[in-house]
Amino acid sequence: MTATETRVVGKRLPKLDAPDKVSGRIQYADDLDIPGMLTGAILRSPHAHARIVSIDVSKAEALPGVKAVIHAGNVQQRPFGYGHDNLPLKDRKVRCVGDEVAAVAAIDEATAKRALGLIDVVYEVLPAVVDPLEALEDGAPLIHDERLDIDGNVSMRWDFETGDVDKAAEEAAVIVEGTYSSPLAAPGAIETHVVIASFDRSGHLTVWSPVHMVFMYRKELADTLGLDWGNITIKQPPVGGSFGGKIDIDTHDFICVLLAEAAQRPVKLAMSREEEFIGTRTRQPIHFKLRTGADADGNILFRDTHVISDNGAYNAWGSHAMLVAMNTVTSLYRVPNSRMRCAVVYTNKSYGGSVRGFGNPQSTFAVEQQLEEIADALGRDPMELRIQNANQAGDVTPQGLKITTCGLTQCLESVKEASGWNERRGKMKDRYRGLGAAAFIHVGGGARIYGSDGCGAMIKMDDSGQISLISGSSELGQGSETALAMIVAEEVGVPMSKVRVIHSDTDVKPWDVGVHASRTTFVAGNAARLAAGRARDKLLAAAAEVLGKDDLVIEDGVISSRSEPERAMPYDKAIRRLLLREEGNVIMSTAFYDPPTENQDKGYIGNISATYGFGAHVAEVEVDPGTGQVKLLNLWTAHDVGRAINPSAVEGQIEGGAVMGIGLALTEELPVRVEVGELMAPNLHDYGLPTMVDAPRIHVDLIETNDPLGPFGAKGIGEGGLIPVPAAVANAVADAVGIRPRQFPLRPWKVLDWIQTGETSNVVKGAGRG
Amino acid sequence: MRIELMVNGDPVSRLVEGSESLLDLLRNDLGLVGTKWGCLTGDCGACTVLVNSEPVVSCLKACAQLDGSTVTTIEGLTPTHGLSDLQQAFVDHFATQCGFCTPGMIMAAEALVNSGVPADEAAIREGLSGNLCRCTGYNKIVDAVMSVIEQRNA
Amino acid sequence: MVEVLIPGTLAEALGMLADREGAVPLAGGTDVLLDMRTGRSDPTVLVDMSRLDGLRGVGIDGDLVTIGAMTSIRTIERDAELAARSTAVPEAAHVLGSVQIRVMATLGGNLCHATPSAEMPPPLLVHGAEVDIAGPDGGRTVPLADLFAGPGATTLDPGELVAAVRYPAPSNLGSCYLRQTVRWSMDLAGVGVAASVAVDGDRITTATVALGAVAPTPFVVGGVADLMADDPWDPERAGEAGRMAAAASSPISDARGSADYRCSVVAALVPRALGIAYRRAIGGWPVGRFSPTNGLVEEPA
Incomplete structure (x- = not known):
């Protein structure tokens, strides 16, 4: 697809709310x-x-x-x-x-x-049970003894199978196996939860x-x-700040x-802040026991995983993170056979909510480490193996995900080039430095989890020429308000300064599922574009009566005839001409956009998103062999964003997501005192949000694939920046010091322990082929 | 005890007790809610203001020590019309997203720039590491601050 | 209600502390306000030390450095003379908290809060610091090591204050402070290591190692001077000093690492700190430049 020519879309524009934010005038709930x-x-x-x-x-x-x-x-x-x-x-x-x-x-x-x-x-x-494995044992304390509809402490199961995994395992030349774990973590917004009723x-x-x-x-x-x-x-x-919290x-x-x-x-x-850690929802720990097999040529044949989601005391959103984790197991790269058996387990601790990435960083941590383990076992370069197995446009994955546009190969090539992969990977061990890569797939065109995945939009043009977009969506700081205003300005043909966005009152705004699943630019953007187009058509019809022409266009707020450009009028005059007359009218329009997707069936097959985002990261680390500290030196990222409505905002999402991923990879954790089930250190100091020093400069390459369904080609990008980071960092540590990190965060004492105990890959079949 | 101080150029006279923090005074008494709080333990930097031109976390600054001091908050840094060069740089570089850390970040950055920090990325990161931002990933904040250091040195 | 008294002189301050039971000195407030907020302490009277200008400032007289107790950590961090003559001291100041915390926090406060992981004691210990203590019955001077009684506890008598810290900083001495942390900034030391090395030419005349966060109090490791002295730099012996230091440590296990881990880190960081201190002593390190916090730099030749 080639990009539509645009005047506003694609520009680096400041956030509409930035002046009020930098001057401290904007009022948050506690204000x-x-x-x-x-x-x-x-x-x-x-x-x-x-x-x-x-x-x-x-x-x-x-x-x-x-x-x-x-x-x-x-x-x-x-x-x-x-x-x-x-x-x-x-x-x-x-x-x-x-x-x-x-x-x-x-x-x-x-x-x-x-x-x-x-x-x-x-x-x-x-008696309390904090460890999910203990919670699964016979005789474990029953946390929800009132629930007769479940088996012990297992509140949900998510089971998926496609192809013939056992046969694929027989045919595989190499199989690696391991259990990969993630911590209890927090969304970590700087603003705590505040509500007024x-x-x-x-x-x-x-x-x-x-x-x-x-x-x-x-x-x-x-x-x-x-x-x-x-x-x-x-x-x-x-x-x-929310990040799902x-x-x-x-x-x-x-x-x-x-x-x-x-x-x-x-x-x-x-x-x-203490209540924020103790009393609001977390990112729950997930344990993936994963096997990956490939043939002698490096084609991935299967993935097989048993997952335990340590979901905590109650089932909030976190119980559904398996939905996203599954996409990666079945559909990151071409994987003909896959099996996933998940148990969501109650334990007596903080419970899982929805945190940016929603099961995907954990899943990618397992899948993308095994990709490199397979490559090592085969003696292949892991980047080449990724490119060989990469998803391509036109693919329908075994889970039914329809890949319409796909920049994965370009993303991999980009970070390979930028990081000096071929010259540097495996060649810096004398300085305890290494490179590691990881890619991701994530929904980028909504995620149908409800009766509707839609969003409403209304446009109102008033006599001053002000154009209000009343959107069902919500601004979290990510810049969606600005992106939506840009879409409206582009679609109507007026300067950005004429557009206001109203989005924060249920009495006023139309229905929307809400902000989640990287869907706002795609879904709310399409709704805004539809409504704006309808309002523009009314505007042009009003102008046509005045100008006596019907071949009208509007650019920068001026309506003119294509054939007789001197026949022209400012757009706001057309609004007033329609209004201030007998039987006059106002210009308003509505739209509701629900992406053409399907709910998954009972076997978890179905195309839940109208498009998918892809990306690849390469991390460069230095490991301190004496203390186990890992210093992240560089992070190169490349993302298939469809089309960047506002490149600054898109970079902001990727950079911010990446640093959130750095925290997840290296520092952030809420350790639980196992005997009593309480958090050991529910404070911002010990939790370990990355500081400016912990984060290196994030290098971003935006790959534009111009999605045919996205507004002006855009895909959702809200979560991708985070997802591959723990996996890429772990792979980089593996390159630097030859160990295989199977848990994040890579806090220093764990890394030192792995170095001392020689924690390495577990090749269960085909070892030594490389 | 009674303290008399200048806040954003205005005289303030108040009776305070020992546990009262500057943050309490600013937000709860003076209504200067541009200064945010994120932890009340000095770990996030969201409540950073300038006391006698030096950056402090107002959540841990005892009001009782402020007699005769000059306090500047984000409201005081903001010119009557428009924005300061640093504020404008944050706007231009997309250095604010949710904006919650932004007032504290800008106050800390103002002090950093005034301290004569070189136009060096590592020095900027070091100097602002007491201000946590969860949204931006920091690149664009560093760029905004760098641009102001360069402008003011030019 | 917490009452606040504001003395204008040290004598007044001592009088207030003597007269009012439960009175707590308030220096920078970063610990006192935090402890009050979290309920760790509940004083009824605070004695504000911030007007005692005589307790503030860095003085250098010949080889003797004197730092007033009310000197801010930020001042210490940015003092070029200290960086040149006793690098470990500003090097430790530089990694303490954030700029904001360093602007507020004072040397006296950092020492008297007696946190086992505090940054300032190890570098001062390797410089052989003494503290001047002022009290109702006059002053006394004790070695810094004798100030610490346990986690959060000092040997100060009721009504006593730390007025200043003094230490020699001869030009043939180099020092270094390193630490292990989870984050690279805004963190407490999981292990803090300071080392000083004095030389005659390239020959080591004495060496000292002090540790933080691995015992109830910061402490000087015994025997390092005997091991290192009278010879040029020897990495083997520096490694041996690390093992000695690890053996002398008695850390706890907590959310920030196990006891065994902390001992491993001590063994790793001590030789690095000694090596950097040695390089500084012999002039083989850029004057005033701080080390990476974990000291991961190439070995001295």
């Missing part, structure tokens, strides 16, 4: 103040697993300044979550440290905290929450608390609404 607003606080369980024997709130209620004290015994609530296994305020049992037991609303923070200390909860501590005197509820699957949030709020969902408005203040509803959102209802006053509930 909002509503007259009469109370401060909420939550009493959390100190136990990983315990029966709640009794709760006595009388002393807290008696404290002056306390306006509401709530617990399971005095509120109306229904279970929520997948399998309806969670309650906002726990009634019978607590299942992880941090579980919400009671909450207060008071006139200030000090009073609220004092009131929490006055609540007496009697617990009967139960207020009922007006007619009973209408308004919630201010920086959430980004806002319509689902509203529905879940209503379903769980028994409210009328038509009587709820959600307003979305600017999001101070603020995707949908969290327990504290319900609690804030319950407090506001009980107190009949506005209530703000702001998570402290």
Whole structure:
């Protein structure tokens, strides 16, 4: 595909909200103040697993300044979550440290905290199980003993099989095997979760929450608390970072609404940093036992994996990360035979939500290390092996993913060239330096997981010439607002300065699934483009009456005739001419774009996304053989972005994702004290978000494949920057010091231990062929 | 105890007690909510402001020590019209995404540039490593700061 | 309510600390405010030391360096003379926290908080630092090692303050501070290693190693001078010094590494720190340039 010629799309434009952000004027949720607003606080369980024997709130209620004290015994609530296994305020049992037991609303923070200390909860501590393998054993403590629909602590299974894996294993010349593990990690936004709820005197509820699957949030709020969902408005203040952490509803959102209802006053509930780690959703640990086999020529024949997803105490979004992990196992490179057996297991600890990459970094960590292990066993260059096996446009993978455009080979060639791969890989061991690569596949055109994967858009042109796009989507800081404005400006034919984007109030904006799965530019962008095109057509029709021509075009806000260019008028004049007359009209349009995709069937086969993003990274590391510290020296990335609507924004997504991946690869982890199931260090210091020094300059190459379905050719790119990083770093460490890292993060003591114990590849068949 | 200080050029006189931080004073009392908080433990840098031209994390700065001090926040750094050169560079280089770390980042960068740091990427990264950004991956922040160092030195 | 007293002189400060039970000195506040917020301490009275200008500043008189207790870590980090004469001291200051923390934090605060992993004690220990202690009954001077009683505990009597730190920095002495961390910045030392080496020509006359984060208090490793002295640089003996240091360590296992791991790191970092200190002593290192934090540079010839 060749790119459409454009005037706005493709330009490096600043973010529309940047001036207000750099001047500190933009107001996040915690910056909002509503007259009469109370401060909420939550009493959390100190136990990983315990029966709640009794709760006595009388002393807290008696404290002056306390306006509401709530617990399971005095509120109306229904279970929520997948399998309806969670309650906002726990009634019978607590299942992880941090579980919400009671909450207060008071006139200030000090009073609220004092009131929490006055609540007496009697617990009967139960045996806890923190390790998922122990949770699978016979006789393990049952975490959800009330669930009769599941087998022990296994809450879900995701099983997939295509081709004949066993036969492929017989035919394979080389097979490698290993178990690859990932840690409990956090989204790590700098803004913690903050929510404000207020009922007006007619009973209408308004919630201010920086959430980004806002319509689902509203529905879940209503379903769980028994409210009328038509009587709820959600307003979305600017999001101070999400990375999936603020995707949908969290327990504290319900609690804030319950407090506001009980107190009949506005209530703000702001998570402290410690609560952010303990009480909000995480990236759950996943363990992949994987085998990969290839023939003597290096063609991948099969992948076979058993996966245990250590999902924690309840099933939030994290339980569904297997959906994405599976795409990589079945469809990264051409893999004719694959099998995946996944158990999602309850354990007594923090539970998995949706964090950028959503199962894919973990899956890619296993798959892409084995690609290099296979290459090593065959004596082949791993980059060449990747290029040989790369997906190509026109492929339909065994899982039914239809690859329409694919820049994977170009991406691999790009990072190979940029990193000096051929000259440098395997040749820097004397300085403990190495290069490692990894590629990825990820949804790039929505991800159909719901009845609709659509997004609504409305365009309104007013008498001043201002064009408002009212989009169902949400701005998280990623720049979607700016990208959507660019799409509208391009499609209508006006300067960017004429376009405003409204996207943060459910009373105003049309429905959208929400921001997830790298879908906003693609889905909301297509919706915006459709609506803009319809509004432009109305505008041109209005101008046609005035100019007496019907071959009109609009460029830079001027409507003119193609055949008689001197017949022209400014577009805003056409709007007014239509409006200010008898039987006049305004120019408005609507569109709803739902990508042409399909829900997966029971065997997990189906084309869930309208297009797929691809990319490749090469990491260069230096390993300290004495301390095990890994220094990332360089990261080269190349991404098939379809078309960059705004290259600065696209780079920003890739660079930011890459550094998030660096944290995942090297530093970020929430260690759990196994005996008691509590986090050892729920603070920003020990967690290890990468600093500017931990991140090298990220080199980005944007590969444009011009997707036929994408708006102006664009694909979604929100997550790809992160996905291959842990795998690429692990492969680079393998190159530098000859070990095979099977867990991330590669914290120094693990690396040193692997060096000392000689942790290497496990070639179970065909060893020594190379 | 009573403290008298200048905040963004305006005189402020307040009774404070020992546990009150500069962040409390700015956000809860003076309504200067441009200064953000991310941890309250000095680990993220989002609450960075200048005290007597030096960058501090306001969450750990005791108000009681501020008598006679001059405090500048992001609101004070912003000119009446338009933006400062550093703010404009952040806009132009796409160095802000969610924007939550941005006020603290800009205050720290302003101090760094004023400290005479060379136009050297490693020195910039080192000097701003106390300010965490989860969105940008830092490239574009470094570029923005670098451009201002070069402009001001030119 | 936490009351704050603001003395204008050291004598006033000592009087306030003596008169008010439970009074805590407030220096830069980075530890005191954090401890109050997290509930680790609950003082009723703070005595603000920030007006005591006499306790602030770096003085060099001949070979003797004096640093006032209220000198900020940032000042130490940026002092070119200190970087030239006692490199390990600003080298440690340079990696402590962030610029913001270093602007606020003081040397006295860092020493008196007595965190086992604190950055400043090991480099000062290898320079043979002494601390001047002011108290209600007058002053006393003790070797720095004697200041530390255990994690978070000092040997200061109630009402006493650290006023200054003094150490010799002869021109034939080189020093170095290295550490192991998880992140490359904004981190606490998992292991902190300082070394100093004095030379006569290329011959080592004495060598000292001090460790942080691997025992309840920072400490000087015994026997290193005997091992290294009277000969030119010998990597074998530097390695042996590392093993001695590891054997002298008694670290805990926690979320930031096991005891065994920390001992391995000590064994790895000590020879590197000695090597860099030696190079600095013989003039084989650019004056004032800090080492990579893990000291991974080529061995001295």
